[in-house]
Structure formats: structure tokens, C-alpha cells
Amino acid sequence: MPLPSEKEEVWRYTPIDELRLDEFAPTATSAAAPVSASAQRFVVGVAADLPERGALLGVLDGRPLTVSVQDAQLSERGVRVGGLQVLGGEPDVLGRVLTGGDALVRLNDAFHPDVVVVDVPARTVVDGPIVIVHWCSAEPAEPAEPAEPAEPEEQGERGEPGGVAPASFPRTLVRIAQGASAEVVEIVAGPPGSARSLVVPVTELSVADGAHLSYVGLQVLGAGAWHLARLAAVAGRDATLRTFTVGLGGSYDRSRTDALADGAGSSTELRSAYLGTGDQIHDVRTLQDHAAPHTTSDLLCKGAVAGTSRSVYSGLIRVRRGAVRTEAFQTNHNLVLDAGAHADSVPNLDIQENDVRCSHASTVGPIDEDQRYYLESRGIPPSRAEQLIVLGFFDDIVERSPVPSAIGRLRQEVGLRLADTLGLDLEGAHG
Amino acid sequence: MSIFEVEGLHASAGARDVVKGVDLTVRSGEVHVVMGPNGSGKSTLAHALMGRPGTSVTAGSIRLDGVELTGTPSWKRARAGLFLALQQPIEVPGVLLEAALTEALAGRSGASQEGDGGQSIDDRLKQEAAAIGFDERFLRRPLNVDLSGGERKRNEVLQLGVLRPKFCVLDEIDSGLDVDAVRAVSGRIERATSEWGLGVIAVTHFHRLLRELRADKVHVLVDGRIVATGGPELAEELERTGYGAYEPGA
Numbered sequence: 001m002p003l004p005s006e007k008e009e010v011w012r013y014t015p016i017d018e019l020r021l022d023e024f025a026p027t028a029t030s031a032a033a034p035v036s037a038s039a040q041r042f043v044v045g046v047a048a049d050l051p052e053r054g055a056l057l058g059v060l061d062g063r064p065l066t067v068s069v070q071d072a073q074l075s076e077r078g079v080r081v082g083g084l085q086v087l088g089g090e091p092d093v094l095g096r097v098l099t100g101g102d103a104l105v106r107l108n109d110a111f112h113p114d115v116v117v118v119d120v121p122a123r124t125v126v127d128g129p130i131v132i133v134h135w136c137s138a139e140p141a142e143p144a145e146p147a148e149p150a151e152p153e154e155q156g157e158r159g160e161p162g163g164v165a166p167a168s169f170p171r172t173l174v175r176i177a178q179g180a181s182a183e184v185v186e187i188v189a190g191p192p193g194s195a196r197s198l199v200v201p202v203t204e205l206s207v208a209d210g211a212h213l214s215y216v217g218l219q220v221l222g223a224g225a226w227h228l229a230r231l232a233a234v235a236g237r238d239a240t241l242r243t244f245t246v247g248l249g250g251s252y253d254r255s256r257t258d259a260l261a262d263g264a265g266s267s268t269e270l271r272s273a274y275l276g277t278g279d280q281i282h283d284v285r286t287l288q289d290h291a292a293p294h295t296t297s298d299l300l301c302k303g304a305v306a307g308t309s310r311s312v313y314s315g316l317i318r319v320r321r322g323a324v325r326t327e328a329f330q331t332n333h334n335l336v337l338d339a340g341a342h343a344d345s346v347p348n349l350d351i352q353e354n355d356v357r358c359s360h361a362s363t364v365g366p367i368d369e370d371q372r373y374y375l376e377s378r379g380i381p382p383s384r385a386e387q388l389i390v391l392g393f394f395d396d397i398v399e400r401s402p403v404p405s406a407i408g409r410l411r412q413e414v415g416l417r418l419a420d421t422l423g424l425d426l427e428g429a430h431g
Numbered sequence: 432m433s434i435f436e437v438e439g440l441h442a443s444a445g446a447r448d449v450v451k452g453v454d455l456t457v458r459s460g461e462v463h464v465v466m467g468p469n470g471s472g473k474s475t476l477a478h479a480l481m482g483r484p485g486t487s488v489t490a491g492s493i494r495l496d497g498v499e500l501t502g503t504p505s506w507k508r509a510r511a512g513l514f515l516a517l518q519q520p521i522e523v524p525g526v527l528l529e530a531a532l533t534e535a536l537a538g539r540s541g542a543s544q545e546g547d548g549g550q551s552i553d554d555r556l557k558q559e560a561a562a563i564g565f566d567e568r569f570l571r572r573p574l575n576v577d578l579s580g581g582e583r584k585r586n587e588v589l590q591l592g593v594l595r596p597k598f599c600v601l602d603e604i605d606s607g608l609d610v611d612a613v614r615a616v617s618g619r620i621e622r623a624t625s626e627w628g629l630g631v632i633a634v635t636h637f638h639r640l641l642r643e644l645r646a647d648k649v650h651v652l653v654d655g656r657i658v659a660t661g662g663p664e665l666a667e668e669l670e671r672t673g674y675g676a677y678e679p680g681a
């Protein structure tokens with residue numbers, strides 16, 4: 001199967017033609033591999049920011065290395081978290097949510113070393129979020145930090161500069177059975193800096209009849225990473241699915257989210273945010289796919305581009321025949337912060353049923369002049385007013401995170417990157 | 432005692448001359464009401480005083496305590512002690528009221544904070560909210576987001592109360608408010624004139640406001656010019672006769 005090319009509609013506006021697979025090789029991390037100090041620090045940081053979690057999985061290049069369960073009742077209640085083995089040899093667990101994937105999904109099918117599983121049995125309510133931290137290796141860019149002596153570390157970050165760089169293929173399966181409810185936070189991270197890597201994650205979310213899932217995905221890879229992610233979700237009858245995906249890192253960051261309303265009465269809330277700095281490319285694709293009657297989907301996607309970065313948002317609402325009384329909304333707002341930056345917004349509708357309510361709206365533009373004037377008229381200098389407006393632009397969506405306990409970390413990650421690009425003083429920004 | 436002087440002011444909006452020679456002198460504690468029909472240039476005058484980009488002063492002078500303000504950016508005018516309550520306050524998603532006021536106060540000189548008794552912003556917000564019947568729930572909202580027209584107007588007066596400027600321009604602060612709300616808001620502004628000597632320029636096309644505000648002076652603005660100035664009795668007269676007598680060609 002050939003790689004996708006820019007000639008295909010779904011890859012338009014992207015640098016996909018520049019992808020050379022022979023420049024990457026799957027990492028051969030073994031379960032016994034020592035974990036780099038930066039990876040350890042990162043996981044410890046996440047743990048500190050999400051103290052009320054149900055469980056935390058540390059995953060290196062797609063292989064779960066550590067599973068720490070905070071909520072002792074999880075296993076008593078039959079909640080299974082860990083590698084594929086936690087499902088006890090159940091056959092054909094993958095590919096039920098994500099059917100008909102493209103070449104990248106095939107690559108992930110072929111190369112994922114394990115599957116990160118979150119499996120919640122029927123009518124079980126999991127309280128704290130289940131947190132998955134993927135650390136994805138990159139070629140070593142800088143010499144190991146002298147501050148961290150002795151350990152034979154940075155093993156996971158192999159490869160030679162200019163040579164073959166690491167590729168990782170994280171695979172995640174979340175299953176929320178009938179009437180159950182859970183929160184999942186999935187973070188994809190890697191060494192900071194511009195070291196090259198290829199990261200191709202595939203996540204399947206299955207939300208059964210009457211079940212609830214709140215999902216946060218955060219991508220904070222280093223600036224040299226190519227991130228080509230696929231998230232697919234299916235919502236059953238009267239199920240609710242809320243997702244929030246945030247793309248901050250990477251050189252080329254593509255995330256495609258498909259949400260299928262498969263059961264009558266299901267409702268989906270999709271949120272995403274991206275911030276482009278330097279010469280990053282963010283490429284966000286969404287599909288709100290309605291296959292059952294009385295289903296709703298509500299999408300809000302907000303992005304900002306600074307420097308010479310680019311973004312493309314492309315969203316499709318599909319209402320299949322029979323999906324009467326569908327309500328589907330799609331909104332995309334883009335802030336263009338510098339003259340060299342560029343954002344595209346491409347909404348699409350494919351409506352095959354009459355009795356439906358669908359709408360889409362999108363904006364692309366600089367900081368609103370009236371907003372800046374309003375703040376200025378209170379005595380706030382224009383540069384500070386702009387910072388407040390951009391922070392507010394993101395805070396507006398971050399504070400509505402479907403997993404409230406992740407708000408602090410999300411805010412911090414967004415804030416850090418804004419601070420770098422806009423010279424922000426973060427004090428007082430969030431009242 | 433401070434003095435705010437507008438002399439021979441001409442201002443244009445979108446390449447059109449709208450304000451065509453306005454003179455006003457307001458001292459601390461005074462209340463001036465500028466009345467005029469729709470489209471007479473009231474909002475353009477207000478924005479010219481505050482320095483909105485796009486509203487350009489083509490001639491004349493705006494001075495606060497003798498310091499020339501024309502040509503200086505809005506935020507500096509605000510820091511010098513001028514405040515504008517907008518006819519249509521702007522929504523700023525994600526920017527909390529308290530955060531904006533914290534920023535605004537951080538850059539202010541001590542003079543404009545006289546009499547705040549060293550209270551925290553939070554306390555001042557609550558106190559001002561109570562004074563004008565602004566629901567405390569709204570204090571935690573981003574600026575004007577999901578507020579009704581009337582609530583936004585109250586929000587402007589609330590900010591005025593926290594920022595304690597020397598002079599304020601109120602652009603149709605009464606529109607969108609019910610009778611009780613106009614009374615509460617006017618009462619707050621009226622008290623500010625004695626509390627810290629606030630000087631007021633209230634722009635409106637209704638007379639209701641100026642009764643509550645106890646105006647010292649009333650100016651009639653027609654087609655960008657002040658065509659009459661008098662005491663509160665002028666407003667009563669306008670109430671009976673309308674602006675017809677002042678319209679061009681009348």
C-alpha cells in the first residue's frame with residue numbers, strides 16, 4: 001500500500017509528500033529498557049498535576065512499561081488497564097471502531113508493539129481520570145544532560161543525527177461498556193528540542209449504549225517530530241462522548257478525529273485546539289458521522305498561528321440516510337498572530353437526510369480590534385491586551401475541558417508555548 | 432480639583448466628518464449631559480475622547496488637567512484618568528473581569544485610586560456589584576460573555592466604580608436598563624461625584640437619565656455641533672418640543 005500523497009483530497013495543504021519512510025525505523029524498545037531521565041521527569045510531572053487520577057500508565061514507544069493504580073477499587077470492579085494481555089487473549093479487539101484505515105493505520109497495525117487498553121465493564125463508574133503517558137523516542141539531538149549522572153539512560157532516544165530516526169506506533173483501545181462512565185487523558189510527548197522522530201498513534205474509543213466517556217488528548221512532542229495521529233470513536237445508543245484534543249508540539253502535527261454516532265440518541269461533543277509557533281504545521285481533520293436518528297454532535301475547534309506557522313482545519317459533517325433529527329454543529333475559529341503565518345478553514349457538509357439541523361461557521365483573522373480597544377480603554381497597554389486576548393482565546397476552550405482535572409496541566413502547556421512566542425507574563429492571566 | 436477640556440473638536444469616522452466643532456469644560460464633581468438625536472455624533476464624540484483607532488481627531492484639543500490627550504493612545508488616556516462606558520460593551524472570551532481590572536489597576540498612578548481604603552479588587556468588585564444590583568455570579572465571567580444588554584451596561588458602571596477615574600464618558604448608559612436599574616446606576620455615579628470628585632459626561636437621547644443624575648449642565652448635540660447649552664430645564668424643554676427646533680434647516 002503506498003503512502004498517502006498530497007494529491008488526495010484529505011492530504012491537501014500538507015507536507016505529506018516530504019515523508020520518507022526509509023529515514024525512520026521502528027524503535028526496538030524492550031520491556032526491560034531503561035527509561036530516560038527526561039521521560040521519567042515528564043511522567044512524574046503529569047502525576048503531580050493529576051493527583052486525583054484513577055490510574056497512570058507510562059508507555060514507551062507504544063509499550064506500556066508502568067501501570068500504577070491509585071484507585072484500589074478499579075480492579076475489584078473489573079476495570080482493566082495495561083497492555084493487551086489484560087484482555088486475556090480476547091480475539092480481534094482492534095479494528096472494530098476504526099474500520100478501513102489508510103496506509104498510516106496499516107503501518108500502526110503492523111508495527112505497534114503492544115496495545116494500551118482501558119476497559120471499563122458495564123455500569124461501572126470510574127471516578128478519577130485514567131492517565132496514559134506516551135513517551136516517544138527521538139534521535140539524540142543534544143548530549144545527555146550532565147545534571148543527571150550515572151544512569152545508562154537516553155536508551156529510548158536512540159538513532160543517529162542525520163541517520164535513521166526513531167518511529168513509534170502507539171496504539172490505544174478504550175472500551176466503555178453499557179452504562180459505564182470514565183475519563184481518559186492521553187498524552188503524547190517526547191524529548192524537547194528539534195530531534196527528528198515519526199509518531200503514528202492510533203486510538204480507538206468505543207462507547208457502548210448508555211455509556212459516557214470524556215477524553216482529553218494532548219500532544220506535546222518536540223519540535224522535530226512528525227505526528228500523524230488518528231482517533232476514531234463510536235457512540236452507541238444514548239451514549240455521550242466528549243473529546244478535547246490539543247496539538248502543541250511537532251514539526252508537522254496531523255490529527256484526524258472521526259466520531260461515529262452509531263446508536264440512536266447518542267451525543268458527541270468534539271473540541272480541539274492548536275497553537276502553531278515557529279514554522280510548525282498543524283493539520284486538523286474531523287468527521288462527525290451520523291448513522292442513527294436523534295443524534296447530536298457539536299464541534300468547536302480553535303487555533304492560533306504565529307511566526308511562519310500554518311494550520312489547516314478541515315471538517316466534515318456527514319448525515320447518513322435514516323439519521324433523521326440529527327443536529328450537528330461545527331465551529332472553527334483561527335487567530336492569525338503574525339503576517340508570516342497562515343490558516344485555512346475548510347468546512348464540508350454531506351447531508352443525505354432531510355429532517356436534520358446542521359450548521360457550520362468559521363473565522364480566520366487577526367486579533368479583534370474592538371476587543372483590543374476595549375481592554376486598552378481600561379488602561380491596559382496594547383501588547384498586554386493582545387496577550388490577554390490570545391490567552392483568553394485558548395482559555396475559553398481549555399476551561400471547558402471534558403476532564404476538568406486536566407485543566408491545570410492544559411493551561412500550563414498552552415501558556416508555556418504562548419509565553420515563548422509572545423513574550424508573555426503569565427501572572428494574573430487567569431484571575 | 433481636576434479639569435477636562437474639549438476645545439474646537441472635529442472628528443471623523445470612516446472618512447466622514449461627524450463631530451464638527453465641540454467645546455466642553457467639565458470640572459471634578461460636575462455632571463454634564465449631552466443629548467442628541469440618533470446619528471448626531473454622540474458615540475463618535477465619545478470614541479474621539481477615548482482615542483479609538485479609526486475615529487480620528489481632525490482638529491481641536493482634548494486636555495486633562497492641561498495635558499494634551501489628542502494623539503495619545505487610549506490606554507494612556509485611561510491611565511491619565513479618563514474612562515469610557517461603551518454604548519455596546521465588547522465581549523472578550525476567556526478574559527475574566529477580575530483579570531482585566533487587575534491589569535488595568537496595575538498600571539495606574541496612586542491618584543486615581545484615592546479613597547479605595549486599600550481594599551482588594553475582589554472586595555471592591557463585590558461592593559460595587561451590590562451597589563448597582565449586578566449579580567455576583569457574573570463577576571466570575573469572562574468580560575461581557577453571556578451577559579444581556581442591561582447586564583453589560585451595569586458591568587461598565589461596575590468597572591468605573593473599581594477603577595475610579597477622574598472623568599468618565601457614559602455612552603447611553605441608560606439604554607437597555609429598566610427604570611429601577613437606571614436609578615441604581617445613576618445613584619452610583621451621582622455618589623461617585625462626591626466620593627472621589629468624578630466628573631461626568633453622560634451622552635444620551637433620553638432625559639430620564641439626567642433627572643436621576645442631577646445634571647449640572649445640559650448640551651444639545653445636533654449634526655456634530657453643540658447647538659444649545661443650559662441647565663436641567665433645557666432637558667425638560669426638549670422633552671416637550673423634541674430636537675426639531677435645532678435640526679439643520681429648521
Ligand SMILES: Nc1ncnc2c1ncn2[C@@H]1O[C@H](COP(=O)(O)OP(=O)(O)O)[C@@H](O)[C@H]1O
Nearest residue numbers: 444445447449468469470471472473474475476
Ligand atoms: N465608522 C463609520 N463609518 C462611517 N460612518 C460612520 C461611522 N461611525 C459613525 N458613522 C456615522 O456618523 C454618524 C454619527 O454616528 P454616531 O456617532 O454613532 O451617532 P449617535 O451615537 O449620536 O447615534 C451616523 O450618521 C453614522 O452613520
Ligand SMILES: [Mg+2]
Nearest residue numbers: 473474475518
Ligand atoms: Mg451612539
